[in-house]
Amino acid sequence: MENNERWFASISRQDWSFERRGDQxxxxxxxxxxxxxxxxxxxxxxDGEIITADPRxxxxxxxxxxxxxxxxxxxGDEREGIGMGEGGxxxxxxxxxxxxxxxxxxxxxxxxxxxSLQEIQEMVFEDLGLPRIKPKEQKxxxxxxxxxxxxxxxxxxxxxxxxxxxxQNMLRNAQDYGVxxxxxxxxxxxxxxxxxxxxxPENSAVVIAMADISGSMGDxxxxxxxxxxxxxxxxxxxxxxxxxxxxxxxxxxxxxxxEKQFFSRGTGGGTRCSAxxxxxxxxxxxxxxxxxxxxxxxxFSDGDNxxxxxxRCVDLVQQLLDSEVNQYAYIQIGKTxxxxxxxxxxxxxxxxxxxxxxxxxxxGVLAALKKVFNPEEQED
Amino acid sequence: xxMESTPFDKAANRYEAEDRDLEAALANIWSxxxxxxxxxxxxxxxxxxxxxxxxxxxxxxxxxxxHWTHGREYRQIKTMYDWGLSKxxxxxxxxxxxxxxxxxxxxxxxxxxxxxxxLAHSDFFKNNKLFAPTRRDMPEAAAHxxxxxxxxxxxxxxxxxxxxxxxxxxIEEHVDPYRPNRPQKEDELRNWREQxxxxxRPHESIPxxxxxxxxxxxxxxxxxxxxxxxxxxxxxPPEPDRDILGFIRNHGPxxxxxxxxxIDIVRSESLYFYPQRRTQIRNECCASHWHKRIMREMSDRxxxxxxxxxxxxxxHSGVVAxxxxxxxxxxxxxxxxxxxxxxxxxxxxxxxxxWLIKEHIPVxxxxxxxxxxxxxxxxxxxxxIHNDDQSFIRNHFNKIVADRMDxxxxxxxxxxxxxxxxxxIDNGWQKIxxxxxxxxxxxxxxxxxxxxxxxxxxxxxxLRHEYEGKALDPDYIKKTLPYIFRLWQKPVHLEAxxxxxxxxxxxxxxxxxxxxxxx
Numbered sequence: 001m002e003n004n005e006r007w008f009a010s011i012s013r014q015d016w017s018f019e020r021r022g023d024q025x026x027x028x029x030x031x032x033x034x035x036x037x038x039x040x041x042x043x044x045x046x047d048g049e050i051i052t053a054d055p056r057x058x059x060x061x062x063x064x065x066x067x068x069x070x071x072x073x074x075x076g077d078e079r080e081g082i083g084m085g086e087g088g089x090x091x092x093x094x095x096x097x098x099x100x101x102x103x104x105x106x107x108x109x110x111x112x113x114x115x116s117l118q119e120i121q122e123m124v125f126e127d128l129g130l131p132r133i134k135p136k137e138q139k140x141x142x143x144x145x146x147x148x149x150x151x152x153x154x155x156x157x158x159x160x161x162x163x164x165x166x167x168q169n170m171l172r173n174a175q176d177y178g179v180x181x182x183x184x185x186x187x188x189x190x191x192x193x194x195x196x197x198x199x200x201p202e203n204s205a206v207v208i209a210m211a212d213i214s215g216s217m218g219d220x221x222x223x224x225x226x227x228x229x230x231x232x233x234x235x236x237x238x239x240x241x242x243x244x245x246x247x248x249x250x251x252x253x254x255x256x257x258x259e260k261q262f263f264s265r266g267t268g269g270g271t272r273c274s275a276x277x278x279x280x281x282x283x284x285x286x287x288x289x290x291x292x293x294x295x296x297x298x299x300f301s302d303g304d305n306x307x308x309x310x311x312r313c314v315d316l317v318q319q320l321l322d323s324e325v326n327q328y329a330y331i332q333i334g335k336t337x338x339x340x341x342x343x344x345x346x347x348x349x350x351x352x353x354x355x356x357x358x359x360x361x362x363x364g365v366l367a368a369l370k371k372v373f374n375p376e377e378q379e380d
Numbered sequence: 381x382x383m384e385s386t387p388f389d390k391a392a393n394r395y396e397a398e399d400r401d402l403e404a405a406l407a408n409i410w411s412x413x414x415x416x417x418x419x420x421x422x423x424x425x426x427x428x429x430x431x432x433x434x435x436x437x438x439x440x441x442x443x444x445x446x447h448w449t450h451g452r453e454y455r456q457i458k459t460m461y462d463w464g465l466s467k468x469x470x471x472x473x474x475x476x477x478x479x480x481x482x483x484x485x486x487x488x489x490x491x492x493x494x495x496x497x498x499l500a501h502s503d504f505f506k507n508n509k510l511f512a513p514t515r516r517d518m519p520e521a522a523a524h525x526x527x528x529x530x531x532x533x534x535x536x537x538x539x540x541x542x543x544x545x546x547x548x549x550x551i552e553e554h555v556d557p558y559r560p561n562r563p564q565k566e567d568e569l570r571n572w573r574e575q576x577x578x579x580x581r582p583h584e585s586i587p588x589x590x591x592x593x594x595x596x597x598x599x600x601x602x603x604x605x606x607x608x609x610x611x612x613x614x615x616x617p618p619e620p621d622r623d624i625l626g627f628i629r630n631h632g633p634x635x636x637x638x639x640x641x642x643i644d645i646v647r648s649e650s651l652y653f654y655p656q657r658r659t660q661i662r663n664e665c666c667a668s669h670w671h672k673r674i675m676r677e678m679s680d681r682x683x684x685x686x687x688x689x690x691x692x693x694x695x696h697s698g699v700v701a702x703x704x705x706x707x708x709x710x711x712x713x714x715x716x717x718x719x720x721x722x723x724x725x726x727x728x729x730x731x732x733x734x735w736l737i738k739e740h741i742p743v744x745x746x747x748x749x750x751x752x753x754x755x756x757x758x759x760x761x762x763x764x765i766h767n768d769d770q771s772f773i774r775n776h777f778n779k780i781v782a783d784r785m786d787x788x789x790x791x792x793x794x795x796x797x798x799x800x801x802x803x804x805i806d807n808g809w810q811k812i813x814x815x816x817x818x819x820x821x822x823x824x825x826x827x828x829x830x831x832x833x834x835x836x837x838x839x840x841x842x843l844r845h846e847y848e849g850k851a852l853d854p855d856y857i858k859k860t861l862p863y864i865f866r867l868w869q870k871p872v873h874l875e876a877x878x879x880x881x882x883x884x885x886x887x888x889x890x891x892x893x894x895x896x897x898x899x
């Protein structure tokens with residue numbers, strides 16, 4: 001390289017393996033995306049991909065959203081642009097792929113936020129709880145808790161609790177020499193963690209989910225029932241794994257079914273809403289007496305009940321409330337929600353443990369969940 | 381190998397042969413560039429892994445401060461790379477010495493093409509007049525800025541800094557490139573007072589008697605106003621001020637020192653990037669032309685194998701491919717350069733010459749000598765030095781270029797089914813030129829000025845969009861005002877004009893209101 005003195009360019013490499021800045025800032029962007037999704041959860045949670053998934057699966061859900069951008073002063077969207085062809089373009093010629101590219105123009109950046117099912121569940125569960133839950137002493141459920149042993153001699157320090165051991169050492173030194181210092185830690189100072197089985201009373205609870213599967217329940221009604229129940233089930237299974245779930249389907253007759261049947265059955269029959277409530281009352285008497293259980297009946301219907309059955313329903317729900325269920329929720333679903341059964345209930349039942357709700361659109365599921373599982377309603 | 385050798389040293393040794401090869405090529409590329417009168421900054425190339433090139437590309441500068449918008453960019457660029465959809469070909473920082481990056485997974489021949497390309501950019505940064513006032517020590521300055529911002533994060537909390545940065549970045553383009561060195565608040569106020577008092581006593585420097593009659597006519601009402609101004613406070617700013625960031629930095633009523641510093645950092649970095657926003661086509665014009673020219677020369681000197689020739693030519697064709705729906709600056713730039721070269725060398729087609737004659741543009745004599753002696757080289761250097769994109773297009777775009785690139789204006793049409801079609805509506809070269817030129821006004825950003833920093837006599841901020849035929853998007857006005865409020869901390873107003881209605885949008889800390897006004 002004889003012209004070494006004249007050229008001023010060089011090449012080098014260095015170790016970049018610790019470079020993380022881009023990833024860190026990308027993580028912050030992702031966090032902000034999640035904040036946005038959290039504010040718009042009602043639009044996300046009824047997604048078909050979610051409510052057909054196994055609640056415990058590790059599935060990721062893609063939520064399409066506009067890429068997060070800082071607002072700035074800008075001109076309105078232009079409908080014209082300049083392009084370049086391969087020769088001979090004339091007015092009237094089509095450009096690009098017709099019909100396919102709506103929404104992919106520059107400035108309309110879409111972003112598919114990827115969230116695990118678990119993350120979405122946590123966002124939803126944050127505001128949910130079991131209302132008016134009371135300790136009931138039927139089952140004693142063993143659970144493991146950590147206890148601290150007293151003084152132990154000649155123990156292997158494998159489960160050593162260091163801070164407690166040091167405290168003990170300082171305490172001993174203070175007693176012996178009048179100075180609280182760390183000095184000469186000996187086995188007599190050892191404080192060791194030990195697992196111990198303890199028993200505590202469990203709030204045993206049961207949710208009785210009753211769904212109308214009659215012919216009048218259309219696709220929308222079934223979809224919402226499914227969405228609501230999916231969230232109910234996954235909420236309880238995650239946060240209150242000890243809670244029992246009972247599933248009842250009904251048309252004019254009610255029947256206890258398995259979870260799988262509950263989510264898949266449909267008939268063409270009529271509707272008698274008193275039927276599941278009768279069955280619920282029966283279950284309360286024989287299997288889940290409210291003295292030893294927190295009981296949450298939950299009924300879904302389009303409200304299109306058999307003529308003359310409404311008074312009977314009111315009567316049964318009142319009986320359920322009188323037998324000390326924690327709450328009774330009736331959820332009426334329908335895009336063109338007629339007054340129906342809900343009207344009858346709200347006219348005749350004044351107990352505040354009765355919750356009558358209406359869901360008229362997909363986005364209403366979250367608000368309904370929050371009302372039914374409102375953790376703030378507790379008895380003193 | 382010594383005992384101290386780290387795993388990285390071993391990795392470095394692995395690249396030993398490749399780096400020697402790249403260095404040898406660089407020496408040749410550099411001398412060919414010099415023979416062709418290129419004059420780049422000393423340029424340092426660093427070979428980095430793909431994620432690092434994505435990172436520096438998304439931050440714009442190495443070691444720049446941390447912010448989620450950079451993270452968003454990074455994620456997008458990285459995803460595109462990981463999926464094999466696109467990659468950053470070249471990355472060079474405007475600094476002295478220039479700092480450039482090569483991707484370690486690239487075949488060496490691709491990196492050689494990038495080196496040729498980068499030297500042309502470096503030449504452009506060094507010699508184009510618009511870049512003359514930019515800080516050539518920006519990488520160091522940006523690293524210092526990042527350290528200070530990190531310090532503020534530790535002191536005042538990450539959230540406080542992020543919220544301030546969000547607000548500042550939302551108006552980052554609103555700086556005045558012709559007044560980069562804005563004085564600090566006290567000096568600025570003193571200047572303004574002096575200017576105002578000079579205006580107030582215009583005739584003091586003029587001999588008495590001579591022009592009294594003119595003054596009598598001209599200054600009576602003015603004197604009254606001046607008198608009012610004299611007793612009232614100075615109007616701030618005295619003239620509409622497009623440097624919104626600088627104005628807020630100096631006159632924001634409740635800002636703390638560290639907040640002013642953060643605003644100043646964003647402002648100085650925005651000023652640094654301003655010439656790059658103005659010269660994208662110009663920059664790529666030169667770089668695409670020169671990488672092609674230099675690589676051909678390398679090939680002619682048998683410095684590139686046949687196989688490698690095929691690779692770089694394919695890479696080059698990919699970079700300069702036309703796009704049916706938008707302007708590819710590499711392609712447009714290269715084609716403009718080719719045309720101008722043909723024009724100055726007198727090598728246009730007969731048909732093209734006919735058009736020149738019809739338009740009364742002189743046709744240059746045909747040049748037959750060596751490429752290095754071509755009259756096109758000094759002519760194009762002169763154009764390179766004195767033009768930004770807008771003036772370049774205005775001065776040199778014509779029918780010949782438009783035809784060579786088959787350019788057209790298209791329109792978005794939505795049919796009955798809601799499907800979107802794009803249809804060519806015009807291919808007249810003047811219309812295309814005018815549309816290009818007007819799209820480059822103020823780098824495509826709306827021109828907004830501070831009109832009053834003490835609106836309603838209550839320290840409120842009054843901004844105005846200087847309307848030139850295109851209206852602002854009202855949704856974005858409503859979203860942006862709260863961010864400016866975060867900086868100004870008092871009510872903020874924006875006067876937005878359009879050809880239909882004139883409105884003032886206001887944000888008082890709780891909600892955006894709008895009202896119609898008349899002029």
